[in-house]
Amino acid sequence: ATFMDFTVPQNGDTRFMYVLPLDKSTALFEYTLFSKEFLPPKAYEDAIINYLEQKGIKDYEIIEKEKGAIPMTSFKFSKLNSKHILNIGTAGGWTKASTGYTFNNTSKKTKDLTRFLKLEDDLSKFHKKSxxxxxxxxxxxxxxxxxxxxxxxxxxxxxxxxxxxxxxxxxxxxxxxxxxxxxxxxxxxxxxxxxxxxxx
Missing domain, CATH: 1.10.260 (434 Repressor (Amino-terminal Domain))
Known part of the structure; x- marks a missing residue:
């Protein structure tokens, strides 16, 4: 696996590539950047194709594509909660603001929520700033x-x-x-x- 390969052209942003092997012949290539605006759709694919060429990978097949945008923000999502309503996941601010990672945070938050509900019934009090x-x-x-x-x-x-x-x-x-x-x-x-x- 490759975690944050910054050898890709930065073009004034913070840009990097993730490579996650799924087996010996299959891998997920993810082109990621911090940006206030979206790039043209083709720019993301071109960046991955150029990356593959730089690695000497020319014989390949694209079997699936995905895209997404993660809000990188420290907005206080918790203020949208109420006594009986708790927003979870990205909508609840469970995405780590500086990395975009949500899965691990959600796993921890659900455990915290289980413990919280045994002691409290006001969901507006669940969030704790760290x-x-x-x-x-x-x-x-x-x-x-x-x-x-x-x-x-x-x-x-x-x-x-x-x-x-x-x-x-x-x-x-x-x-x-x-x-x-x-x-x-x-x-x-x-x-x-x-x-x-x-x-x-």
């Missing part, structure tokens, strides 16, 4: 203003940090010490600027 929400907020602020630097930021993190620690951080299971290691692994100037803007 340090990771704030981390995501600052990170998205950086990409919103300096999207073209995303590849360098991610690459720095992967080069200077232990992979297991990174995944703990992305899965929101890291300790404060591990958080600091991750934070110190990326160029700090942009994050300090974003933090100060939020502060003042």
């Amino acid at each position: 340090k990771f929400w704030f981390y995501d907020l600052i990170f998205l602020d950086v990409l919103a203003n300096h999207n073209g630097e995303g590849a360098a930021l991610f690459s720095s993190m992967f080069k200077k940090s232990d992979v297991k620690t990174i995944f703990k951080f992305l899965d929101e299971e890291s300790t404060i010490i591990q958080d600091l290691k991750i934070i110190l692994s990326v160029p700090s100037r942009r994050f300090v600027q974003a933090f100060l803007k939020r502060l003042f």
